[in-house]
Amino acid sequence: MLRYERKYLVPNEQMDALRKRLMPFVVPDKYAHPNKHGLHQYTVRSIYLDSLDMECYTQKDSGIKLRRKLRIRGYDKLNDKSKVILEIKRKIGNRIKKHRSTLLYKDLEDMMKYSRLEDYIITGSRKEALDDAKRFFFHLKKKQYRPSNLIVYEREAYQGKIDAGVRITFDKNIRSKVYPKLDALYEDKHLKRLFNNHFVLEIKYFTNEMPIWARSLVQEFKLRNDAISKYTIGYDVSKYNRKLTY
Structure with missing residues (x-):
């Protein structure tokens, strides 16, 4: 299903007021757990993949309307049961569509090496999971994608009370590292902040x-919708050491 996705770069000093204004219309996301400050959040970890000529990076920078990004996503801290998601995020005009499949993190390196999807992909009730994994590997092999950038951040997440299909997220302390290895997904060292x-x-x-209620x-708060890409900004900050302006 296609989804609209609007992004806004917001000063940290507006966070408390914005959250307070939002509370009557939302409930905490079911995947988020309260931290010591009572905020419902979790850590998002994504390794973005790109071709040798950096096609995904270039397409975003050029403003191409139909494009895709491949990423491997995990959450929080590593444990024996940690799962990761193979994801294709497609940008179709001003809407988003995702193809996702899941496997255990401990199986990731072998699966990427031998491509035995049937052995590792967790299907469960999602019959399309294996098809989504095959689609992921088609693009991976066709474009010779390899790990390009690791993006890590804390996500405070909510969903609408009245409109259950609405999700509101605050992505905080966003940081990155270029050219990570697959076993770096849960690393927290040597990451550079995207925004101060x-x-x-x-x-x-x-x-x-x-x-x-979201539009109001x-x-x-006079927020301006912007085509913010954590991947491309993170790559610029880490690869070229570009000076932070925010």
Whole structure:
């Protein structure tokens, strides 16, 4: 299903007021657990893959409307049962579609090496999981994608009370490292921050129009929708050591 995704770069000093204004309309996301400050969040870890000529990076920088990104995503801290997701994120105009499949992190290196998808992909009730994994590997092999950038951040997540399909996330302390190995997904050392004083607010919804309560929030805080790419900004910061301006 296609989803709208709006991103806003917001000063950290507006976070508390924005959260307070949001609370009557949302509940904590079911995957987020309260930390010591009572904030429902989790750590997102993604290794982005790209071709040798950096096709995904170049397409985003050039503003191409139809494009895709491949990434391997995990969450929180590593343990024996940690799972990772193989994901294709497709950008179709101003909407997003994702193809996802899941496996145990301990099987990732072998699967990437031998491509035995049937042995490792967890299907469960998702019959399309194996097809999504095959689609992932088709692009991986066709373009000779390899790990390009590791992006890590804390995600504070909520979903709408009235509109259950709406998700609001605060992505904080975003950091990156270029050319990681697959076994670096759960690393926390030697990462560079993307923003000194800002976080990324994302509003995601399936209907043609953003719910009125979310739209009023954007208007009240004078937020500007921007095509923020953690991947490309993180690559610039880590690879070229570009000076942070936010």
